[in-house]
Amino acid sequence: MPVLHRTVRHDQGCLRRPPAPVRLGLAAVLASGVLLTASACSSSAPATLAPTATEAMPSASPTETLLAESADTYSAVGALVEGFPSDLVPVPEGAEVLVSAAEPVDGSDLVEISLNLRSAQDAPGLLEAVRAPLVAAGFTEAPVGTPEAGLAAQSTFSRSDGTELLVVGVLDRDGERTLTLGGQVRTGS
Template identity: 45%
Template sequence: MPTRQDTPPRPAARRRVSRAVTLVAVCALAGGLGACSPSAADDPTPDAATSRTDENRSRTEGTPLPEYDATSRVGDLADGFPADVVPVPPGAEVLASSAAPGDGVVQITLNLRTPDEVDEVTDYYAAALDEAGFTVSPSKEASALTALTTFLGPQEDDAAAQSVAVGVFDDGDERLVTISGQVASD
């Protein structure tokens, strides 16, 4: 058997490869042994099976589905949506909307998809809301949207404030528009 002195020295690259192979083998062996160890799913005792069944049952029975909001609509304008104040641009697709009446106002949301450019969408809503008596409110708020404009509506004595925020996100192929706020109810 050759002694350590008789063995020629290995090049550094070969030693690194050897260490890497050893490390991979150790990791694979450790992972394989972990996968072979018994888990609660493999526990044959009746208590383990019962506790898993009870746990699953409590999760499914105790988690109610969300309630449907009657003031919302998917793919169309919700009943009572003030389309005369916040219209849908020609060629835009309504994704979802809501119109929840409140104390003299209607809380609204409108989500659209449109092929129009960001400036076209912003100009469209600036004109429509100007016609309804709204003015642009200067905003310094940072946003992840491509454009965000807030409009303030006409204020009447003791009436709730009116405001509408129009956000546009440009994903390159189309624009996603989200509008929210509150406007006076008819």
């Protein structure tokens, strides 16, 4: 969010900056066109804007976009991103991928992964669909006795003396489950 400092000139020539920056959203900055603030000088004379404070803010042209045009190569919406270890963490049958990510960790053979998906499958069944391939690949489960508030199921899986670690949580709401999985695993695992 842009930080704008506004300056007010009083007829005695006193210039002051407000004590704290004013934070405005991009839409407010583009729509406002002028920057105003109140600042005190020891005068009872009415304040007038300094000439530099009345200059119009540049606005985006209709062809400009405020979003980055290049896609994030490490994440995908609605699909598994390229490089996601789907052999280790397969998408359960009938589940809809919401967001996935797989980003290599610099200087290692590890990859940070995350997966968010939605399913009509019950929470224990959804957790089991993730558990089975992880345990088969040598991960050890550390189930959580009482899941965090709001979660229907939660578990942690580790291997390689804890270097590889995945945390799984399942939210049960309105007849659907949302699974969130995140952590790091070795590539080629």
